[in-house]
Amino acid sequence: MIDRTSFLFITLDSCRFDTFEATATPNLDALGPLHRATAPGNFTFASHAAMFVGFTPGLAQAQEPWLNPKFGKIFKIVGGGYPSKGTEFVTLKGKNIVDGLKRQGYTALGSGAVGWFDDSTLTAQALTQDFDRFFFSGNCWSLDKQLQWMDEQLAGLDGKKVFVFLNIGETHVPYYYEGAPWDREVNPCRPFADDNDAQECRRRQALCLQWVDNRLGPMLERFAHANTIVCADHGDAWGEDGLWEHGIHHSTVLEVPLMFRLQHAPATMAGAGAAARRGVVSLAKKVRDKLT
Numbered sequence: 241m242i243d244r245t246s247f248l249f250i251t252l253d254s255c256r257f258d259t260f261e262a263t264a265t266p267n268l269d270a271l272g273p274l275h276r277a278t279a280p281g282n283f284t285f286a287s288h289a290a291m292f293v294g295f296t297p298g299l300a301q302a303q304e305p306w307l308n309p310k311f312g313k314i315f316k317i318v319g320g321g322y323p324s325k326g327t328e329f330v331t332l333k334g335k336n337i338v339d340g341l342k343r344q345g346y347t348a349l350g351s352g353a354v355g356w357f358d359d360s361t362l363t364a365q366a367l368t369q370d371f372d373r374f375f376f377s378g379n380c381w382s383l384d385k386q387l388q389w390m391d392e393q394l395a396g397l398d399g400k401k402v403f404v405f406l407n408i409g410e411t412h413v414p415y416y417y418e419g420a421p422w423d424r425e426v427n428p429c430r431p432f433a434d435d436n437d438a439q440e441c442r443r444r445q446a447l448c449l450q451w452v453d454n455r456l457g458p459m460l461e462r463f464a465h466a467n468t469i470v471c472a473d474h475g476d477a478w479g480e481d482g483l484w485e486h487g488i489h490h491s492t493v494l495e496v497p498l499m500f501r502l503q504h505a506p507a508t509m510a511g512a513g514a515a516a517r518r519g520v521v522s523l524a525k526k527v528r529d530k531l532t
């Protein structure tokens with residue numbers, strides 16, 4: 241069993257909030273309530289680059305840590321000019337959360353499905369190079385391979401602190417999972433095309449998410465005693481205002497699902513995170529009262 245201060249961080253690439261809300265996801269639902277959050281970027285690179293320095297998707301109005309990174313981050317990178325506020329789950333020093341966690345003795349394992357994580361490219365280095373080991377699956381429909389690779393890496397890490405990052409591609413266009421009963425060559429969501437099909441997008445993404453939830457069961461179970469964060473990096477537009485896919489600032493692209501189960505912050509670097517959630521909220525309130 242891995243150390244209880246370990247992290248599992250999953251991004252469901254391009255998964256819309258309304259898809260998540262309408263789909264049966266019993267394994268993911270066990271993490272806690274589903275939140276309608278705003279993504280920190282409208283495409284994969286921007287969003288992950290932001291998340292990897294602590295700007296996870298958030299609820300702008302919420303005066304509650306972790307739900308709103310502006311109020312209190314799940315992962316806070318502490319620098320000279322950016323001290324901890326005491327409302328964070330974890331405070332870290334380093335160039336990003338991967339590097340920061342490694343400095344605290346974590347083994348960082350990552351796997352990505354979408355092209356921005358192709359670690360044979362220079363562009364991907366900002367997202368991938370700090371992991372101890374990284375696996376790019378080569379396409380958006382190989383979650384089984386990613387999970388198998390991750391299982392192999394985790395096999396030798398019993399009792400250790402691990403940071404596991406998993407970017408899942410099945411929810412990304414063309415919305416396909418291995419063996420799905422539709423043609424992955426037919427993409428119903430192509431930017432600027434005039435033969436797209438919003439209904440088919442919705443149907444396929446929901447079925448992909450359902451499939452993903454089923455496959456994730458054992459990995460979620462492995463981290464049930466530790467910490468898990470699940471979100472989308474952005475959504476997709478399906479014809480709203482004539483727009484399709486992502487990489488554009490539109491509300492349907494920025495609206496994403498967010499869930500987490502944060503239980504055990506590492507004692508040596510905990511912000512308020514070592515306290516129970518209620519304690520954190522009350523501390524956050526005190527900080528807020530002090531500021532106002």
Ligand SMILES: [Zn+2]
Nearest residue numbers: 253254284473
């Ligand atoms: Zn993405």
